[in-house]
Amino acid sequence: MGYYAVIDCDNCYVSCERVFRPDLRRKPVVVLSNNDGCVVARSNEAKQIGVKAGTPYYQLASLFPGQQFAVFSSNYELYADMTARVMSMIRAAAPVCFRYSIDEAFCRLDGMPENLLKTWGETLHKRILRNTGMPVSIGIAPNKTLAKMASHYAKHYRGYRHCCVIDSDEKRVKALKHYPLKEVWGIGRRYAVRLESMGDRTAWDFSCHHADWVRLQFNVSLQRTWMELGGKDCVPDEQMASHKKSICTSRSFSGMITDLTDLSTHVANYASRCAEKLRRQHAMASVVGVFADTNHFRDDLPQYQACGDRRLLTPASATQPIVQTALDILRHIYRPGYHYKRAGVIVMGIQEEEGVQTNFIDFDAERFKKMKRLDEAVDRINRIGGSETVVLATQQYTRPAGQGKAEVFANAIRHDFRSGNPSTRWSDLIELH
DNA sequence: TCTGGGGTCCTAGGACCC
């Protein structure tokens, strides 16, 4: 029987910040979402105090009066860099692995003798901690769902020394009997509520139903989870595949926006980011979509969800056509008189760069090559200098004020507690020569 | 006053075709 390992970073964003702030060990630390909106990561100390994920930042002081927290705005460049180091160490330790999210990876441990699994995990944990400063938890089991469950035990019980292995039916049953339903990978809050109303409390209770009952009451996804809890391996690896079917960039604004010009600046930036993400995975998109929403928390204001999309004549990853299309769509779906709080761009119909069908009506090979060279240069500069070092004119968060002087655009994204970027990458410095 | 951002899959129902 083959085994899977899941390796995931403990309190990932908090751990990233702490690597450069060892003074914050054992202190309550939280990291905020974009715009300093709500808590997205908490140190164990913050969890113990009772801070819940998703708590709006502005409620923190009143919910926990007198409590001291170290607070960070999110710094995704730092987290991407730190986790890339962790991932490269994981890849070195296992021949087949797939990154599942920013802080998590699955590995196949086919052929590894069962008596070595635990040592493999403990060694990897130590190596990652020593070389990157990142604490990880490792779960090992015959399928991905049980491996996730094992990693949960590894994270919460010190006795496992950061690595928990489920390698027998006794251990599987014991793990299920102590595992709350809503923590099962594939059973979310909604399904947990439904199952609890039917009398289930633990993963074990759920696994005792009949397969047909699960299929009839729910769907094939949940039935697959049910099978994995029973020990079968049926979540395909392809589900972890990294090539995306859509790429989205969206943000909430710190204030609200009514003006089309202001909205266009943001949308141009999101479109540009989408194009950059496409190029990074050597892909092109054939459909561009744009949305803009009003603030759904404001019952006193009229609500509107603008959205629209358009097919490109020729699939693209170049910044210019994607930005232009996005702005065009925005002009069509924009309605004056609303207070917009959030907007985004999504690119779909994604194909590999090679083998893209070019439409001859629209296609100009020379122009295409020029745009490609330009984008490559811009990507390189932005990787070194930080994103948005070089942008299109429409992307600038400034606009002319009265006497021809530029003023900083009032609705930029807020990051009041941002750490620096202490982890400059060598690869980027080398590219300078 | 302030309430995130990115993805995936499945299903039901409608449109459309023969």
Add this chain to the structure above:
DNA sequence: TCTGGGGTCCTAGGACCC
């Protein structure tokens, strides 16, 4: 006025994940 049945594709909505 009567007005079947089956297949496929698309879309919207709802669930899940981190």
